[in-house]
Amino acid sequence: MIKRLIIAVDGPSGSGKSTIAKLVAKKLGLRYLDTGAIYRAVAFILDESGIEPKDGPDLESELDSISVNLKNTSVIVNGRDVSDKIRNPHISAMASLFSALPAVRQRLLHIQRAQVDSGGIVAEGRDMGTVVFPEAQVKIFLTANEEVRAYRRWLELNRKGIRVERSDILSNIRLRDQNDSSRSISPLIKADDAVLIDTSDLSIEDIVDRILDLIKERVILDDR
Ligand code: DC
Secondary structure: OOOOOEEEEEOOOOOOHHHHHHHHHHHHOOEEEEHHHHHHHHHHHHHHOOOOOOOOHHHHHHHHOOOEEEEOOEEEEOOEEOHHHOOOHHHHHHHHHHOOOHHHHHHHHHHHHOOOOOOOEEEEEOOHHHHHOOOOOEEEEEEOOHHHHHHHHHHHHHHOOOOOOHHHHHHHHHHHHHHHHHOOOOOOOOOOOOEEEEOOOOOHHHHHHHHHHHHHHHHHHHHO
16 A cells, blocks of 8 residues: 655754745645644634633634635635734744643644645644654654744744844744743654754755655655
8 A cells, every 4th residue: 555655844943844844845746734834823813812822611612613724825714814914923922822732732633634635745843743643754853053043033024024123033932942842732842753953054955955865765665
């Protein structure tokens, strides 16, 4: 039986996950799944509805009625395209808080797993290799030092015309790292069988080539 190819790419914010996962997906003709965008979109809707980031009946009932659809690079929640509204520091902070709640993670687990189609997928997030796709044939854990990550986030926002102080981004990154790594459910940790790549001083091309080599090695060996 041909297994669906799943490449899991995890790591903290600004480690280069999105750029790299997108390029790897493009090179291999696989679907790219940005799970952070799903968390952000859900956090946006919950925040807009006045739901506090804590467990409770209001959160449960709002989550029950949430529908998420991903179309190319757009995220549609409850029929609304929120793609442009979810990339600001406020939603980054809210997504980090909501994503620590078991009810949110449980609801999103199903949504994320349902995205794998027969063609395979490159899935990017925090717990792809550990929880959502533990069966992934190739698992990559990207990291980079926090100044480099803050600079990359600042550049990304600047290009979109969003002006934010670098020092605010750095504090935001530190806070999110702390939330994402210390939460009791699905914390950001490297899967035992993931390959760690520190991207601080590597070019995007070098990282992509390294991952493509790994995929070739693993997938060919697995097929034997
Ligand atoms: O990758 P990102 O910055 O767009 O993710 C936004 C938030 O969502 C981040 O604080 C952590 C959370 N997240 C998560 O907990 N698990 C995932 N698989 C993806 C994102």
